[in-house]
Amino acid sequence: MNLKKYLVRALHRLQKGPGYTYKELLVWYCDNTNTHGPKRIIKEGPKKKLIWFFLTLLFASLVFWQWGILINTYLSYNVTSSLSIGFKTMKFPAVTICNANPFKYSEVKPLLKELDRLIEAALERILQPTPGNSSENLSPPLDLELWNQIPLVLIDEHDKDNPIILDIFETNQTAVGNETAVGNETAKKYKLAVKLCSHQGSDNCTYRNFSSAAQAVTEWYILQSTSILSKVPLHERIRMGYQAEDMILACLYGAEPCNYKNFTQIYHPDHGNCYIFNWGMDEEALNSSNPGAEFGLKLILDISQQDYIPYLSSAAGARLMLHQQKSFPFLKDQGIYAMAGTETSIGVLVDELERMGYPYSDCTMNGSDVPVKNLYSQYNTSYSIQACLRSCFQNHMVEICGCGHYMFPLPEGVTYCNNEDNPGWAYCYSSLRSSIKQRQICIDSCKETCNDTQYKMTISMADWPSEASEDWIFHILSYERDMSTNVTLDRNGIIKLNIYFQEYNYRTISESAATTIVWLLSSLGGQFGFWMGGSVLCLIEFGEIIIDSLWITVINVIGWCKGLKQRRARARYPDAPPTVSELVEAHTNLGFQPEAPGAVPRPEVLPPEPGTPPPNYDSLRVRPLDALGPDSD
């Protein structure tokens, strides 16, 4: 019933409305629309009419084309960057301090004793090929089983195509004989390599070549010591490392004194015990509101170089790194060295990049959408790309080799690799590490963080302590640490560090959307307005006209159906043939035929003469002369 009422009303409106035929409707629209072109079409003379028609078409297509471009631009989600530089009170970065050497040699010596004897003997063999070294006979026999797990071999490359592999201990006699025969000047032809086998005694072996023997020895030692140390429980490893009270001798933050208790201990596989200042895990992070060395962190460290493991790390110094609060320090990547016997000043500029996340760029806010299980979350640290890559590697390692690598945190229920339980781990690790495919998988699955903070450091160095002040400084520091009047420190172990904000301490690049919805609307409006002077209302007008024309179509269709029905009815009942006037009436009045007999509102609304325009349209066209003019022509 409602529908019928609505239809009746609609028809009513239409009959009062702009026109009954398409042409009238169009003319009415052109005359009354607010867009600029169409009015010209009907107002001008025939030639101009044509020109205006094409111009309007052209402008309309231009508008649509440019709208397409604008919408495309919007959907490409561009960003604009804004840069700000200056000084503001900022959180002082977390400072991680480690010794380049992971363990005290004096503590770890019992574990590594065999290994050291082996490498010493091997070096002896390599460097001094003259037989009959008497000292060798006196020492206890070497642990050849340990050696054979991952042996070092000499590769004789005199014959490039057919290198001879010499085991240092087993083929002792031949190797010596060879070397003495060829003499010293060709000693370079020998290369040291690490032999890695998938199982002990199996033939599936690779030789890792090194251009330098020094490199080979270091690499071999790292592999062996890793295997030994991985069996040591964590608390024992922490005990063997450097203790905070031994390492951090003095600390001053701004004007406030601080001591080793202000540092958070963390066990780092590369560097043993590391100490983090201002990590922000337990208490609020410290702020620094003044630039300059006076207001920064001042530290005096002792690295006790005498207690270094000789073969493990050849560089001596402190390793330090500045990083964000609650993030894990990846010292191998971002760390810097501080040399012993010097004062190192580090001016810091915080270089931040704040990016918009999806869909503007493919970055992650907190790493929750990365398909790699973050193993570093056990330290309660935030996501970083380094953590992701390492976790990815460790996961692969566990999957392929069946055990975890000592340098990375362990997933649940997995143990670290060692020579006894996993004899082929070094081979497996070595091939995995050099596998490009594995790296690419990790690179593809890890995403960078949206907020990228870097600490730009300006590093300068000076000798410290000066010769004049050396004596008393060493005396006091030794006394404070060891409560003895003997000097226990020397130039080779002591480091002074100053870390402070520079005069401009931040440079922030932040992104904002270049194209917002407001921008899009104003640009669309601008285009429409520029070419046609149109607005949203014009679009609504256009829509209205389309609805009207639909109605006209409906009416026409109904009228035509009715006509068809009538004709059929007439055909079925062939009475007297209809008169001409009847036919004419049927045709001319098609538009005014009601759809249903009940819907006819007022029969008198029907115009008395078909073809005469309804008077109300005349009132719109206030130009009777116009109508007259052509007539009079």
Add this chain to the structure above:
Amino acid sequence: APRAPGKKITARLKRTLPVRGPQAPTLSELMRWYCLNTNTHGCRRIVVSRGRLRRLLWILLTLSAVGLILWQCAELLMNYYSASVSVTVQFQKLPFPAVTICNINPYKYSAMKEYLSELDKETKKALETFYGFSEGKSKVRRSVDDWNSTGSNFFQHIPLLKVEDFSRTATDLHSGQKRKIEGSVFHKDSSIVNSGDSNDIIGFQLCDANNSSECALYTFSSGVNAIQEWYKLHYMNIMAQIPLETKEKLSYSADDLLLTCFFDGLSCDKRHFTRFHHPLHGNCYTFNSGDNGTILSTSTGGSEYGLQVVLYIDEADYNPFLVTSSGAKIIVHDQNEYPFIEDIGTEIETAAATSIGMHFTRSRKLSKPYSDCTETGADIPVENLYNKSYSLQICLHSCFQKAMVDSCGCAQYAQPLPAGAEYCNYKKNPNWMYCYYRLHEKFVKEQLGCQQICKDACSFKEWALTTSIAQWPSTVSEDWMLRVLSWDKGQKLNKKLNKTDLANLMVFYKDLNERFISENPANTLVILLSNFGGQLGLWMSCSVVCVIEIVEVFFIDSLSIVLRRQWQKAKKWWRDRQRGGSGKAPRAGDPERQGHDNPACIDEDLPTFTTALRLPLPQDSPLPRTPPPNYSTLRLETAFTEQLPDTVELGQ
């Protein structure tokens, strides 16, 4: 017959598309018509407003709106060529840059003995004469004797001088005689002349060989600088005469320089290095130069995965006068870039491990018309003498070298040779030193125009380096490390390397984040047009259609009206003349006068759209026969075409 259809069509066209004149007979009528019918707002208000004040107000408002539009659009146009900066960070596998490593000392001193012995003797003599320094009395005396025997040497021509500032006399190194200084005095170290307290200044005098009265005296506040500069001058002179092959042999070989090499967890050797001969630094070695077609890349950051080399710096074989510091110099650069190691190299200390963390940034500027940079350097009128891609440094050096060849006739030793030129040496170009110093001074003072010609490159790659140093080898590992490295080097076993002869270098990516800073056009044509549209629409609701209207009305129609009037005047004047001065025709006969038939009848209150809509037309009245007078003024085309057939051409 064949022309008939054509004619028919034209006739038909004429009939269906009749040409009509402008919208109004006179200019003021035209304006009125325009104001009433235009699409822009404001104009209509002027016409329909009642009262002078209101009309004036509307005129002012409309005019100010037009002014605002013009101003804003001009502003938009001027800001069209502005750029916005975008920074993207991409985490990816990064290409490893080329790393060029040089020993600070260019050539082995022992090998250079035969070329430099004369010069060294001279230098030692100067040191003894002026400063009383001697390594051993007997040696110096012998060298003095030697010099006396070979008196024809060119060092004599440019000797070191001790200048007494007040008397302006100089003591010659050789003759010991004092002589008056003529010409200008250049202080190389500072432009301020030392005042009084030290009147002993060391320097040297360079004279124009063709015109001996033109001399320039170069003085230095410190003898260290003076002797080094003087030595360098003669050194370049000597080196210019030695062919390249010999020089390469005199310098260090890859085996000499590189002890160990390790890249990306794998061992590497001298085959990964390309030799590159630098005129001032001898043989340098470029890691990953890309010469063999492949560029190594890193897919893991961190010190283990970068380049690790141990360098052998043979300090005992250093040239004592040419270089006074020891160590190596490295530069990180792109494979296509020329390493300007003397300008932007980083020095590496011996007996230390230098760890260099890199952070990669790529930048791109927009070229013309946004900024004045060059994409390839092809548009710079300076020939690129280096076989590498364009950079500002290359341009400046090439520009200077070109100026040098043009004005001195020979090329400077430190830069590559242009085609057809050769390096300066004293035998062939006795004048070159004076010329070079003069030119160099001009260059520094930007008088050569090189700084104006050369533009910076639009895109460049930058590796920001964080350098830190640790002691290496550590005291406990020193012993075995030096022994093993000696074995590596294949030296005699009794001779161990000294740790001050070694330098450990690590170059690695701190992270694999590549920062890409690029400029993008802030405006495109689409956005400019949108902004125009916004401005036009905001102030006057105007569009391109209005602009066309304005062109139509104010230019075509007005012009045609003016022209027609002129034409009629001319015609009338001609007719009058033909009639033979029968007096002026009555003015009432003017056709355009007839257009204004009822000027008084114009209805001030025009029907607005709404009133017109609501006003019911009289139902009983038939089609109106008499047009209202005001409309007739607008539409008088029929009358015009009949009366003035000549306007057909003019109107179109």
